[in-house]
Amino acid sequence: MVDFSVYEKLPLAFYTNPNVVEVAKQLLGKYLITNIDGNMTAGKIVETEAYNGRNDKACHAYHKRTPRTEVMYKKGGKAYVYLCYGIHHLFNIVTNEEGLADAVLVRAVEPMMGVEIMQERRGPKVKYKKLSAGPGTLSQALGIHHQYNETSLIEDTIWIVDGNEHSFEIEADRRVGVDYAGEDALRPWRFFIKGNDFVSVPKRNP
DNA sequence: TCTAAGATGGGT
């Protein structure tokens, strides 16, 4: 079992980066940790998507500030968790400075710690490789509910550490499920670790 | 007020 206490929590400056696409790539290989209901669980981030509030129609905050998207306008380093299809709680990381609404959707993690807890949360019939291989399932596995919207990632409920993993290749492809965004749906803003078993959707053939 | 649609996932 890995001792995560030796790793440093990512500082606020990591999240206030004005380039959300860069942050989405940098998040790959980092460990997302939660301490919820007295249970510590962690997963390696293996798939992310970047969303830009100013030039990207796929972003919930594109040219509009509403109660739901308000958190994205805050300073980077907070969680944006929203309910999708009335069922799934999708976890995003708010980035950029206050007033600039960018976020990174975490689409998949590889279980690293608390696997028994994750299995318990997901149910007994779920196979290991399906524990956290998707944006809805990883939230369930890590215990992230939309009540954690606006949670600071600099505190001790949900946070991210740098495990100094660099031995992987990054692949890029279109984002999933954003066809409504027209030409912006074509942007290659989904990033994932090549060959990782927990990536939710394989790369399209070019 | 009313309603359509949604950054999904699991089952047939």
Added chain:
DNA sequence: CCCATCTTAGAA
């Protein structure tokens, strides 16, 4: 392929 399930945003 079908559908669960409910908030949100935008229309009326």
